[in-house]
Every structure is written in C-alpha cells, then in structure tokens.
Amino acid sequence: MEQLGQEPPPPSVPADRAGRCGGRRAGGSGRRRRRWLRRTLLALLVVVVLLVAGGVAAYRWAGGQVRHVAAIGAYPGRPAAGAGTNWLLVGSDSRAGLTPQQRKELHVGNGGGRNTDTVMVLHTGARGPSLVSLPRDSYVTVPGHGRRKINGAYAAGGPQLLTRTVEQATGLRIERYAEVNFLGLVQVVDALGGVRICPEKPLKDAESGADFRAGCQQVDGRQGLAYARARYSDPQGDLGRVKRQRQLMGAVADRMLSTEMLRHPSRPAPVVRTTLAAIRVDDGAGIRQLVELGRSLRKITGGAGRAVTVPVARPGVSVSGAGDVLMWDEPKARLLFDALRKDDPIPTSVIN
Template identity: 40%
Template structure:
C-alpha cells in the first residue's frame, strides 16, 4: 500500500486523507464514517431515534445481582464464624467447647457380650478338667426307658485329700474306695425323683455274693455298681455322676454355705461335727460331717443319714443355680473349679446332660419334686419286695406323678 501523504506536524482531522477515519466536515456524513452513538439521558436508547444498523454501539452495563439472604455470591469472602473447636450458643451467651459423645450403648453391648463369653467359656473349661470314667457295664442291661436316670455316688475315697485336709474334715486314713452315698435321680414328664439307696442294703452283686451294696464299687468300680443297681431294680442308668469329699466341701464353700435343719443336736467327734438343733448355715466341713455322720439317731442310723444327704445335695444344687451365682464372677469361677475337681462322670455323658442333672437337683424337694428312701421293711434296710417293686415300675414307666405317699417316704419305711 502506498503511503498516504502526511501533513506537516502529523495527521489532522481536516486533512482529506483522513476523512475516512474522522468523517467529512461537509454537510453530510460519509457512509463508512465511524460515529459515536449518543446515549439518552435515561441510560437507555430512545425508541424514536434509531441509529443506523451498521454503527457500533456502546451497550449499557447491567448491575451486579444482589446475593439473596443466607447465600454467598461467587468470589465473596465467607462469613466470619466462631473459632475452631467452639460453637456459638443461642441467646448471646458466648461459645462453648463441644462435649465428646460417649457410646454408652456400645460399651454396654460389649460388656454384655464379654459376660456371655465368660459364662459359656468357664463351664466348658471346667468340663475339660472333669474326670471321665467308664461306667457302662455292657452285657445284658435293661432296655431303653422314657425319661433320664442318673446314678449319683458319693465316694469315700481320701485319695484327693492331703493329710491336713483329712484331719480337718475327720475323714480318717485312706481305707479304700467305697460308696458313702448312692442315689438315683430320675427326670421326665412327671416330678423329679431323688431316691436314696442305703449303702448297707443287702443285695446280690453280679459275680459275687449277696452282701452290702457298697461293696460293688470296691470290687468293680462304677461298672459293677451300675450293673448291681440295674439288676436289682430293673431301672436303666443313663448317666453316672461321682462326687468326692474334697470337691464336695469346695462346692459348699463356693456357694457361700448351705442351710441345714437337723431335728436334734448332733455331736460326732469322728466327723468333726458339733451343731445344735434347728435350721442354720453350714460351711463345707460342717455340711460334709452332717451328710456323713450316722451317730444322729439310735433308731434310724444309716436311714437318717441318707435323708441328711438328700437335704444337703438338694441345697447345694439350689444355691449353685441361684441368680447370685451368675452375677458374681468370683463365685461362678470358684463353683466351676470346685465342680471340676469333685466330679467324675461316665464316659459319653455330654456337658448338656450333666447341666440338666444340675438343674434337676434344684427341683427335688417340696412342690418341685419327690425325695424318698427306697422302700424297706425294717431298720436293717432289707428292701420291701412289694412296695419297692411298685416304685421301681412307676420310675421305669416315667410315671412319677402317680407315685403315692406310702411308696415315697423320707425313711423308706411304711408310714
């Protein structure tokens, strides 16, 4: 492009060469001249005066929108708030520190869960320590019968006692193993039945002579004793449970003692026993002496001792399953430990079956169950053939609800 001629001193509006830019100074505007659009006084273009369509206009600026209450516009600084860690109180009382939330229900839930684990784990641990013995005699046994029958035996073995314990409990030396206590516990559709078999009962022992029944244990252990009971009663024994002296004392002490109610004052130096008549609390050694002593009545002797044994055994069972046992962890643990030490059970018995045994022992007195001596005809504890067979038949049929009073008496004698 050829240079346009310049006037002296630079471009001037009146110079013809620049009329295309500044417009003509003549009477009419040039078509391609740039013009400034006149803005009306109101800030809006007049509807009557219209500028040429090809002229450049300056558009009016729109005012910035005002933010709505409670909302910030883009780029606006955030509103001032309370300092970190503080909250503003309503009413103008100033900030306060937040209180930490404690999951109370979560803590309680975990405590209950751990408590349930403890309640389940301790008995299973104790069960692993319980002695298992072979008690199934095999051979010709009574057929399966309704209900469940346990043979409960109190052994007079001193093998688990130290010299000091033998002296304190008055058990004497280790004179072999015999059964101080023999009981049958039957559970089923009717009331629970706890029946004592006097250890001096004269019965035939398989493979041996006719003699006192407690000799069966000395000659052949649990197997021969189970066989002797089954063949003389016709009642099938489902589970065998044996309790020793030392563990029995520990169990009584673990539950805080039991209540005994002797009818007469009892004094037996050999059993370390000296107690007045009437109901009273007994600790472990006293309860053992009360259950073992035969020097309580010149008339009843071993028969009365069997009654005392049922009284103590049922009292221990009642205390063991009281609510206090399950809310006191120390008592619960001590009782489980004492049970593990004192009990021997038949091989094949399950924790559930022995648990049912413990529960049944709390329901063998008063309205909850029956406690009897085996029917006898004299103080020499010869069994009454007719009455004893009637009682055995009702147990075999699991019909304890039909047992009349003349068959179930505390001494076994006919009233």
C-alpha cells in the first residue's frame, strides 16, 4: 500500500539494458579517442612526408649548385691508390670579382690571381682524419717546369698541374679536390655570422691587416682572411701561417655543422648557397662528399684527428729566381706520407 505524500519509486531498468546503455557511452568515448589518434598520426605522417620531400628537393637543388673543375687526370707514373681517401684542399689568392674598395679593405692589392695561398692534404680513413699542410713556399719539382715553389704549380698549369705536383711530391694519389678563393672565404664566414678563433699570442700584421689580441674572439670574413694570410710579422713565417689556416678552416667547419645553425631556420639556406657559390670541387664530387669533408674537418678541430705540417729541414733558404723557399726534411716527409698511404698512425717523430 502506497503511503500518502511519498513519490513513487522510479521504474527499475533491467541489468542487461543498463549494461548496453553504459557500453554505448564507453564505446562512443573510445571510438572518439581512436578517431583523434588516427587523425593525429595521419597529420604527423603528412608532416614527415612533406619534410622528407622538402629535404630531397633541397638535396637535389644543392646538388645542382655544386661547381666543378677538371682537377684530377690520369698520367704515366701516377701513384697507385692507397688505403682511405685523400683530398687536396686549395685556397686560391685570386682577386677575381673584387672591387677596388674590397681589395683595399682586404689588404690584397692588385697582384696575384693564379697562385695558391693554401695547399693541404686531408686524409680520411679507418683511423680517422689527418690534415697535412704543405706550405706555399715548399720547394718541389713541378712536372714540366723544374724546381719551384709549390704555389707556382697552379699558376703554371691550373688545378690539374697542382694536383699532379702534389701527387709526385708526396707519393699519394689524390682522389678529391676542393678550392676556394679570397672573396669566397670572406663571404662564407660572413654568411655563418662569423667564426671563433683563439690566438695564443697577439698578432698584428700590416700587410694582411691582421690585428688580434690573444685569446678567443669572434671574427667576421675580412678579419678571418687577415688572420689566415698573416705571415710577415710572425717569426715562423709561412709555417706559422699554415697553422692559422688550419685553425680558420676548422672554425668554419665547426660553425657550419653546429647545432646553433639548426636553431635558426633562416640561416642554413643562405650558408649553403654561399658555400656552394664559393667552392669548386673535382668532377666526381657532390653534396655527399662535401658533407663528409666538413665532418672530417670538424673531427680534427675536436681532437679526433691529426693536424700537422710537412716536416721542414731548412726554412728560409734563398734560391736564385725563386726567393726564400722551404726545403722538406725528405726522410721524415717520406715516413709521414707512407703512413697516410697505408692509413697507419702518423709517427710521432714527424709531428711538429
């Protein structure tokens, strides 16, 4: 019997029906989560595809911008290939493209144009990279031209004669070649936003425009070029200059491959564009080889490789018609180049 003043109880819901209703609510929420997850994954997949496509397009674009030069050729008596790969790295003192104002600012004058300020051999192999500087005043045999400074080989016959001269002088086969000139170096350093150098002593050289305090400091392209070219105020002359050239080259590679570059999305593109416009490589080299070159140079600056100068027996010898030259210590130089050809460790007796 119902009691007056009380509401009747709500109708009961069968257990199986209640379960189905609850199931629809739970299932609907789960389906919505699954749909959201699928859409999110699809969106991520689209982004990845676009990035990969963009990366492939950029890689192909960069590959089309690489400038080549006929630098390596066959000839009778060419050294056989050894273990690893040998790059010839050349810094040309070409004034081409420089305005009178730029010549003045860079302290390069109106002469030159066909010599090489920098000649280095980069060896890469299973034991890591090794960078060997060949001072520009090295007195060697230039095929077809007799004995003269190594930087004169480029003037006499361009990249191919320089490559052949280095191969004959060292006994190493050169597989890769890369060259940059004055203006190109300045533009690359400026595109990077400058690089960091760390002179151990103050350096001031009126001829190159170098004026640096001791210690680490940021330099722009003009200052970097002055640092690499200074030699007249250095007691070591050309031997001191090759060390600074290696330091600058390593600083450029370190900056170019740094994570800081990747934090600025707008910076890599102009850096790549400027670098590709500044450098010339052999006909067989491309983007992949240039990236490997940069990584090897960065390893050397990071301590994972060796950087040495070819052993010199007599610096500053005066030769009629050639001026002051550097004579290699032939026994030690042979030990150095034999080690590179076999991809063996560089003997400590030749490290300077």
